[in-house]
Amino acid sequence: MSALVVPAPTSARQLSKPTLWLTAGVSAFVAFGVFGVLMAAGISEGFNIVAAVFASAILFVLLSYVMSRIVEGRRKAADRLATGLVTTAFIVALLPLISLIWTALVNGLPRFDALFFSSSMRNVVGEGGGGLHAIIGTLEITLAATIISVPIGIMTAIYLVEYGKGRLAKAITFFVDVMTGIPSIVAGLFAFALFAIFFGPGIRFGIGGAVALSILMIPVVVRSTEEMLKLVPNELREASYALGVPKWLTIVKIVIPTAIGGIITGVMLSISRIIGETAPLLIIVGMSTSMNYNLFSDRMATLPVFVYTQYASQGSDAQAYIDRAWTGALVLILIVMALNLIARLVSKLLAPKGLR
Amino acid sequence: MSKRIEVKDLNVYYGKFKAVEDVSLTIEPRTVTAFIGPSGCGKSTFLRTLNRMHEVIPGASVQGEVLIDGKNLYDADVDPVMVRRQVGMVFQRPNPFPTMSIKDNVLAGVKLNNGKISKSDADHLVEKSLKGANLWKEVRDRLDLPGSGLSGGQQQRLCIARAIAVSPEVILMDEPCSALDPISTLAIEDLIEELKAKYTIVIVTHNMQQASRVSDKTAFFNIAGTGEPGKLIEFDDTTTIFENPHVQATEDYISGRFG
Numbered sequence: 169m170s171a172l173v174v175p176a177p178t179s180a181r182q183l184s185k186p187t188l189w190l191t192a193g194v195s196a197f198v199a200f201g202v203f204g205v206l207m208a209a210g211i212s213e214g215f216n217i218v219a220a221v222f223a224s225a226i227l228f229v230l231l232s233y234v235m236s237r238i239v240e241g242r243r244k245a246a247d248r249l250a251t252g253l254v255t256t257a258f259i260v261a262l263l264p265l266i267s268l269i270w271t272a273l274v275n276g277l278p279r280f281d282a283l284f285f286s287s288s289m290r291n292v293v294g295e296g297g298g299g300l301h302a303i304i305g306t307l308e309i310t311l312a313a314t315i316i317s318v319p320i321g322i323m324t325a326i327y328l329v330e331y332g333k334g335r336l337a338k339a340i341t342f343f344v345d346v347m348t349g350i351p352s353i354v355a356g357l358f359a360f361a362l363f364a365i366f367f368g369p370g371i372r373f374g375i376g377g378a379v380a381l382s383i384l385m386i387p388v389v390v391r392s393t394e395e396m397l398k399l400v401p402n403e404l405r406e407a408s409y410a411l412g413v414p415k416w417l418t419i420v421k422i423v424i425p426t427a428i429g430g431i432i433t434g435v436m437l438s439i440s441r442i443i444g445e446t447a448p449l450l451i452i453v454g455m456s457t458s459m460n461y462n463l464f465s466d467r468m469a470t471l472p473v474f475v476y477t478q479y480a481s482q483g484s485d486a487q488a489y490i491d492r493a494w495t496g497a498l499v500l501i502l503i504v505m506a507l508n509l510i511a512r513l514v515s516k517l518l519a520p521k522g523l524r
Numbered sequence: 525m526s527k528r529i530e531v532k533d534l535n536v537y538y539g540k541f542k543a544v545e546d547v548s549l550t551i552e553p554r555t556v557t558a559f560i561g562p563s564g565c566g567k568s569t570f571l572r573t574l575n576r577m578h579e580v581i582p583g584a585s586v587q588g589e590v591l592i593d594g595k596n597l598y599d600a601d602v603d604p605v606m607v608r609r610q611v612g613m614v615f616q617r618p619n620p621f622p623t624m625s626i627k628d629n630v631l632a633g634v635k636l637n638n639g640k641i642s643k644s645d646a647d648h649l650v651e652k653s654l655k656g657a658n659l660w661k662e663v664r665d666r667l668d669l670p671g672s673g674l675s676g677g678q679q680q681r682l683c684i685a686r687a688i689a690v691s692p693e694v695i696l697m698d699e700p701c702s703a704l705d706p707i708s709t710l711a712i713e714d715l716i717e718e719l720k721a722k723y724t725i726v727i728v729t730h731n732m733q734q735a736s737r738v739s740d741k742t743a744f745f746n747i748a749g750t751g752e753p754g755k756l757i758e759f760d761d762t763t764t765i766f767e768n769p770h771v772q773a774t775e776d777y778i779s780g781r782f783g
Contacts (some may be wrong), residue, residue: 401619404619407619407683408632408636412606418636422636425623
């Protein structure tokens with residue numbers, strides 16, 4: 169007999185796919201059953217689907233762990249438990265999001281009609297009316313904020329990555345980080361105080377809102393662009409220098425084109441960050457029921473403030489106001505979603521083929 | 525077209541750390557000079573001082589003189605950008621620009637520097653440079669595809685084509701074959717042999733067979749210990765260095781007794 173003992177191949181006994189599906193089915197059945205009984209008994213009001221899904225997931229993780237422990241052994245069971253916990257955490261993170269979008273859809277769809285997109289709230293009390301003025305206002309103010317923030321933000325990032333060294337660069341990085349944490353209301357008050365100096369107290373106009381929003385936007389643009397520029401391999405810069413290309417041309421023609429996909433994604437994300445801001449706009453832009461295309465004079469409506477005022481000061485027909493508020497929220501979500509999709513598309517199209 | 529390089533009493537620093545001490549040597553035009561030596565002995569650092577790429581690294585500085593046809597590169601009135609147009613460089617890892625096609629990679633130096641070049645001139649230059657780098661036959665029907673799609677050896681030859689497209693006087697190569705397989709290495713070595721007719725070539729290599737195959741002169745660098753500056757130990761004809769070195773350390777190194 170040989171002294172060498174060949175280790176047995178890993179345990180052939182494994183939980184089969186159908187068994188696992190069955191376990192999942194049983195868990196779901198039990199969890200939904202329990203919540204169904206609770207509802208029938210009148211303990212909970214209505215069927216709590218979120219809690220039921222969550223309970224099924226937990227039950228499934230526990231059941232499969234126990235079964236795996238018995239059939240497959242400790243290592244496999246631990247593996248299943250870890251996978252299960254990570255997946256459950258993912259579901260927990262996702263549930264509020266899905267729930268939010270679902271609620272916005274259900275409540276927003278009733279007024280998601282042509283009238284909403286073709287009329288303002290001018291002379292509307294009760295039913296009818298729409299949010300066109302708010303959509304235009306949001307788009308104009310956000311666009312203005314982007315035009316202000318993107319050049320400043322990108323140039324700051326270029327300075328920090330390509331030129332900055334020593335105390336100044338460290339100080340800028342520090343203050344950019346501090347700026348990321350500025351409460352939006354403070355940005356609004358800053359813009360209000362700033363413009364009050366020039367135009368007297370009580371000034372309200374769109375461009376002031378754009379300035380307030382760019383204070384919130386600049387640090388996000390700086391941070392994301394900085395990260396993207398750092399990702400550009402140093403070898404490319406050196407290759408360009410070695411060809412006798414000056415530094416500024418290297419940055420413009422080599423570094424930025426290589427990072428452009430990521431920079432655009434960062435800019436789009438920063439737009440999503442500020443497009444839903446309410447507080448600063450409430451202070452410096454105010455609210456209007458009429459259409460105002462002019463950023464530089466008079467109050468403007470914006471979607472977040474539109475949602476807020478519709479909900480906060482309901483008129484005689486309360487339901488009409490609440491419906492408009494939900495539709496406004498839904499439109500805002502859709503705009504952000506569209507922006508993100510565009511960002512993904514653009515960064516995919518522009519990303520250099522070799523790097524990703 | 526190619527030029528003589530004279531280095532006089534050159535010290536190279538990273539911040540306060542002296543990386544290379546007291547190097548003096550003369551590189552003749554239209555020759556291949558190889559730098560050999562153990563890792564960290566400062567041969568790449570020294571190479572980078574020959575086209576002022578060294579100072580790209582923050583805190584790096586140089587003392588002494590590098591004369592190209594009598595003109596000191598480190599004079600106050602010399603623009604490093606102009607130096608690099610005369611002294612091209614090929615790096616250890618192939619680094620074609622990922623955003624550009626093969627053709628644009630070759631034209632990068634010309635296009636980025638003065639912008640305008642007529643289409644026929646451009647096509648001519650691309651063909652000439654790629655032929656010069658022995659790559660034309662392999663890529664002529666896919667000039668508009670990204671350069672990063674080529675194999676490692678092809679990418680490295682693309683980088684050489686890019687370097688010779690700006691018609692430099694001198695080409696520096698920093699371990700150009702260390703990331704390549706033997707076949708690609710052979711292709712690059714053949715290319716160096718051809719390029720010698722027109723350019724002055726300086727190559728850093730860890731491969732002593734390669735140094736003995738391609739170079740006319742060899743410089744051996746060594747380092748006394750960690751934290752000590754690297755020094756030029758011996759500089760002579762390649763045959764002398766490999767067959768009959770004057771310094772014991774050189775013999776120890778090339779015969780594989782250390783390093």
